[in-house]
Amino acid sequence: MKRSGIFAAVLAAVCVALSLLGGCDLTRKLQGAEVNFRKKVENAEELSFDLFLTVTDEGGTSSIDLACYMKGEEYAYVFGDPDNSGAQYRKLYADGKLYEFMAKTVLTAKTGTYYIEEGVDVSADENVLYWVRKNIMLASYAALITAGKKETDGDKTVYRYDFTYGGNDYSLWYDDENMTRITAVFRSTDDEGKVYTETYDAKFSDYLFEGVSAEPFKRPAELNGAYIESPVSFETWMSIMDKFGGKAGKWLE
Numbered sequence: 001m002k003r004s005g006i007f008a009a010v011l012a013a014v015c016v017a018l019s020l021l022g023g024c025d026l027t028r029k030l031q032g033a034e035v036n037f038r039k040k041v042e043n044a045e046e047l048s049f050d051l052f053l054t055v056t057d058e059g060g061t062s063s064i065d066l067a068c069y070m071k072g073e074e075y076a077y078v079f080g081d082p083d084n085s086g087a088q089y090r091k092l093y094a095d096g097k098l099y100e101f102m103a104k105t106v107l108t109a110k111t112g113t114y115y116i117e118e119g120v121d122v123s124a125d126e127n128v129l130y131w132v133r134k135n136i137m138l139a140s141y142a143a144l145i146t147a148g149k150k151e152t153d154g155d156k157t158v159y160r161y162d163f164t165y166g167g168n169d170y171s172l173w174y175d176d177e178n179m180t181r182i183t184a185v186f187r188s189t190d191d192e193g194k195v196y197t198e199t200y201d202a203k204f205s206d207y208l209f210e211g212v213s214a215e216p217f218k219r220p221a222e223l224n225g226a227y228i229e230s231p232v233s234f235e236t237w238m239s240i241m242d243k244f245g246g247k248a249g250k251w252l253e
Helices: 003-021 025-033 033-043 129-135 140-144 238-249
Strands: 045-055 060-071 074-083 084-094 097-106 108-117 151-152 156-165 167-172 178-189 195-208 226-229
Touching: 033 045, 045 129, 060 129, 074 129
Parallel strands: 108 226
Antiparallel strands: 045 060, 045 195, 060 074, 074 084, 084 097, 097 108, 151 156, 156 167, 167 178, 178 195
C-alpha cells in the first residue's frame, strides 16, 4: 500500500475512535482550519505569506523574515539583508534554474546584480516553501489525532497541538482560518553519546490564495533598472533558509 494510503487508513480508524471519545472537539476540527487549511493548500494554484523563521542550535540563534510566493510550480522569496538595510534579495525557482537577485535603490535609481544557477529542481532542499507546503502544511492529520490546547494570540483564539514523532517534538497552531505557527525540536546523538538539539520556530501571517503579486517571479530580462550578471552566488549568509529547507523535507519521516 502506498504511504499516503496507509496514512488515510490510519486516520480513518483514529477518527472513528475519536468520534466515540470526543465528538464535539472532532466536529469542531472537521469544520475548522485543521481540515480546511489543508484543502486550501492542496488546491492552491498560487499562494503567498510572510514567514518569520528562527533556528536555535549549539551555535546560537538566527532569524530571518521572508515573503514567500508560489504560482504553479514556481517558487519565489523576497527578503532583506540583516547587515544591509538598503538591500533587497530575491530567489526564484523556475525554468529548472535558481535565480538570485540583489537590488538597491540609490536616490531614485534601482541597481542590482543577479546570478543564475542551472539545473536546479524545485524540490531542492533550499526551497523552503516547497517542503513546508508538501510536508508541514498538509499535516492536518496530526491535529486530528491530538488534543488541542486553546490559547490566545493577540486578539485571536488559536488551538495548539503538541505531539512527538520519531523522538522529535512538534507543535502546530491554527486560528479559525489558517496554520499560524509551527515549532519542531530535533534531537541527534554523536558517537560519544552526547545529545544535540535543534529548534525550528516558524510563524506565518498575511496569507493570500489568489491575487498573488507577479513581481517576485520576474526573470532578469523583465527587470527595470540597471542590473548586471554576477559570476558567483552572493547569498552565502542565507544558510538559515537552506538549513530549514533541509529539515522541512524530512518532517514526520
